[in-house]
Amino acid sequence: MAPDLPVGQLFGRPVIDSDGRTIGHVHDARLRRDGPFIAGFGPAYRIEGLLVRLRSIAGRLGIDRPNIAGPWPLDVWGRRAARRARFIPWDTVTFEDDVLRTRLTAAELSPGYE
């Protein structure tokens, strides 16, 4: 189980794969609306997994998204950076102090964006 932290405090934490290599840092949390039913809201947002990426200038600029709309060449640069993001299912993650570990190897991780 994760420590009692809100979502935002997971961002920026390093993620290590089962080979002990740093995959990157937590960049975002993917939510899916299939959690417990909340009256007046409906199914809650369950945390499906974490998006992890290496630190980059594109990330700093906030353009590392697959659907960024221009201008050229920032859109090309941003989409290329987004292809390097990886998705880590939540149930493969364990917490060790400030570090997150996944029981998957880097090669087993799926792309962060379709």
Place this chain on the structure above:
Amino acid sequence: MTLARVPDGLDAGLALLDRQIVDCDGRPVAKVDDLEIAYDAEGRPYISALLYGAGAAGPRIRGGVGRAITAIWRRFRPEFDPRPARIPLNHVSGIDSAVHLSIPVTAIDLPVTTWVNDRIIRKIPGAGHGA
């Protein structure tokens, strides 16, 4: 029962964090400074509330600035172990470019706004004559 008009899936950092929260009349309330995590019976995490205010924003800001914001916030709170202000998800009616609530801003605990109103705004001559 009316359910919230929200997307089926989203990325929290992109679509929720730092978004404006507006009340049922469209008045600004706060920003989404963080998201509270709860766990269901099977130990799976889900979002249970929006967190706002310095108590939520401070820890997200790394380094000395974040620690200073959090320390000042703690100093102003009367509780021994203060928790960030929260809006339970059942008050959220929609998510688009902003997060919409089903309740008015007057029903929400806004400690800083209340403090500024009570200690500063109300002492200004003519403060009670507003429309």
